[in-house]
Amino acid sequence: MNVADVWQRVIGTQPDPPRWLVLGAAGLALLAILPHPVWRLSRNVVTIAHEGGHGLVALLTRRRLDGIRLHSDTSGLTISSGKPTGLGMVLTAAAGYTAPPLLGLGGAALLSAHRITALLWISIALLAAMLIMIRNAFGVLSVVLTGAAFLLISWYGGSQLQAAFAYLGAWFLLLAGVRPVVELQAKRRQGGARDSDADQLARLTGVGAVLWVTLFLVIALACLLAGGSWLLA
Template sequence: MEIADVWQRVAGVQPEPPGWLVLTTAALALLAILPAPVWRVTRTVVTIAHEGGHGVAALMTRRRLSGIRLHSDTSGLTISSGRPTGPGMILTAAAGYVAPSLLGLGGAALLADGRITALLWISILLLAGMLVMIRNAFGLLAVVLTGALFLVVSWYGGSQVQAAFAYLGVWFLLLAGVRPVVELQAKRRSGGAPDSDADQLSRLTGVSAVLWVALFLVVSLSCLLGGASWLLHWKH
C-alpha cells in the first residue's frame, strides 16, 4: 500500500455507524466501569490518560519531563522538574484528572465528523509519544498492549469493527473520567490521599482542595454531557 493510500485511509471520512452500535458501545463502556472487579483492570486506561495529561501539561509549560510510571494497582507517577511553584506547576498538577474527559471530548468531536480511522491513528501517535517517557516495566507493557490493540483494529478491522472500537473507547473515556474524581474525594474524606493532585494544588494556590475536586468534577461532567450530545446526535 502506497503512502498516499494510507493517508487517504487515515484522513478520509468513514460511514456513519448505525444507532444501535452507538448505544451498545455506551452500554458496554458502562459495564467496563461500574463493576468493581472489572474497574480494577480497565482503570489502567484512565491512568494512562491521567499521567499523559500531566506529561503533556509539563511539556507545554516548558518543564523538564523526566519520566512516567504506571503501576499495577492503577496508580501512576509523572516526574517533571522546574519551578516548584507558579503557573507551570499548577497547570501540570491540574491536568491529570481532567485529561481522560478532555480526550474523550476530543474523540467525540472527531467521531461526530466521521473521522473514525483518524481517531484511531491519533491515539496510536499519542501512545507512541508517551511510550518513550515510560520508566517501568508494567507501564511499558500497558502502553504497548494498548497501542498494539489500536494498531490491529485500525489496520485490519473493517469499518464496523473500527467504528465499534472507536465509539467504545470514546464512551469509556467520557464515562470513566467521572469515577476517579468521585473516588478521589472519598479517599480524601477518609484521610487516604493527603498528597493527591487536589491537595498539591491547594498548597500551590491557597484554594481549598475541595474546590479543586469540584472543578475536576464539573469539567468531567461537562465533557460527558457535551461528548454524549455529539455522539448521540450523529445517529439521527
C-alpha cells in the same frame, strides 16, 4: 494496503455507524467502569490518560519531563522538573484528572465529524509518544498493549469494528472520567490521598482541595454531557 491508501483513510471521512452500534458501545463502556473487578483492569487505561495529561502539559509549559511510571495497582507517577511553583506547575498538576474526559471530548468531536480512522491513528501517535517517557516495565507493557490494540483494529479491522472500537474508546473516557474524581473525594473524606493532585494544587494556590475536586468533577460532567450529545447526534 499501501501508505498512500492509509493516509487517505486517515485524512478522509467515514460513514456514520448504525445507531445500535453507538448505543452498544455506550453500554459496553458502562460495563467497563461499573463492576469493581472489571474497573480494576479498565482503570489502567484511565491512568495512561491521566499521567499522559500531566506529561503533555508539563512539556507545553516548558517544564522538563523526566519520566512516567504506571503501576499495577492503577496508580501512576509523572516526574517533571522546573520551577516548583507558578502557573506551569499548577497547570501540570491540574491536567491529570481533567485529561481523560477532555480526551473523550476530543474523540467525540472527531467522531461527530466522521473521522473514525483519524481518531484511531491520533491515539496511536499519542501512545507512541508517551511510550518514550515510560520508565518502568509495567508501564511499558500497559502502553504497548493499548497501542497494539489500536494498531491491529485500525489496520486489520473492518469499518464496523473500527467504528465500534473508536466509539467504545470515546464513551469509556467520557464516562470513566467521572469515577476517579468521586473515588478521590471518598478517599479524602476517609483521611487518605493527602498527597493527591487536588491537595498539591491546594498547597500551590491556597484554594481548598475540595474546590479543586469540585472543578475536576464539573469538567468531567460537562465533557460527558457535551461529548455524549455529539456521539448520539
